[in-house]
Amino acid sequence: MLDSTEDPADRYVDVTATRIAYDDVAERYTELVRHQLAGQPLDRAMLAVFAELVADNGSGPIADLGCGPGRITAHLATLGARVFGIDLSPRMIALARAEYPHLSFDQGSLEQLPIGDGELGGIVAWYSLIHIPPARVPQVLGEFSRVLADKGHLLLAFQTADASDAVEAFDHKVTRAYRWAPKKLARLLTDAGFTMITRMVREPRPDERFGQAYLLAAKVR
Numbered sequence: 001m002l003d004s005t006e007d008p009a010d011r012y013v014d015v016t017a018t019r020i021a022y023d024d025v026a027e028r029y030t031e032l033v034r035h036q037l038a039g040q041p042l043d044r045a046m047l048a049v050f051a052e053l054v055a056d057n058g059s060g061p062i063a064d065l066g067c068g069p070g071r072i073t074a075h076l077a078t079l080g081a082r083v084f085g086i087d088l089s090p091r092m093i094a095l096a097r098a099e100y101p102h103l104s105f106d107q108g109s110l111e112q113l114p115i116g117d118g119e120l121g122g123i124v125a126w127y128s129l130i131h132i133p134p135a136r137v138p139q140v141l142g143e144f145s146r147v148l149a150d151k152g153h154l155l156l157a158f159q160t161a162d163a164s165d166a167v168e169a170f171d172h173k174v175t176r177a178y179r180w181a182p183k184k185l186a187r188l189l190t191d192a193g194f195t196m197i198t199r200m201v202r203e204p205r206p207d208e209r210f211g212q213a214y215l216l217a218a219k220v221r
């Protein structure tokens with residue numbers, strides 16, 4: 001569903017720009033992040049908690065939305081999760097399929113998921129929601145809620161904003177992106193019908209410019 005104040009042509013241009021930008025950098029991005037998770041125990045801890053909660057609930061597979069080259073999809077699979085990936089960029093999907101032929105990856109948009117109502121036990125959006133213009137984020141969270149089963153879990157990772165209740169555009173190296181104050185995004189999750197479970201903020205490592213945030217929520221009414 002579109003924001004009634006938004007010109008659909010603007011959204012088309014914006015989404016196309018993101019797709020082309022990630023197609024262009026797909027190989028380099030894949031190499032850059034290939035071994036990153038191995039040095040990030042806090043990231044792995046959040047993914048492990050998420051995978052365990054989804055498994056306990058037993059309500060359906062996990063979709064890794066904005067999966068890029070599939071490293072998070074593959075990591076969750078090693079934890080025993082039933083998981084597949086979706087990404088806007090056909091080049092990213094091709095690389096993910098080549099690297100992890102035992103897993104399923106398809107092209108698709110966060111804003112109009114090729115997934116039926118209530119089919120998923122979990123959603124992870126790991127640094128992908130950052131590319132959605134803030135005015136459209138509530139609609140995307142509504143789309144996440146649509147495809148999640150009751151009690152399904154959602155895990156978001158993103159760069160933190162400097163101000164305590166802000167969303168700020170930043171000079172992401174690939175394409176337009178936004179940093180969020182965790183409490184601002186958490187409020188949107190609550191507005192979309194999610195119940196917050198936990199939030200973690202970690203300090204930037206030497207190779208990072210910003211703090212990193214992780215929000216874990218569930219679709220519990």
Ligand SMILES: C[S@@+](CC[C@H](N)C(=O)[O-])C[C@H]1O[C@@H](n2cnc3c(N)ncnc32)[C@H](O)[C@@H]1O
Pocket residue numbers: 015018019022033065066067068069070071072086087088089092108109110111125126127128131132
């Ligand atoms: C920073 S990368 C993160 C990739 C992956 N989650 C990871 O951590 O390695 C952002 C990814 O989100 C995808 N993306 C951005 N906007 C999207 C959208 N509207 N729908 C689906 N994927 C999107 C991009 O194509 C890109 O692969």
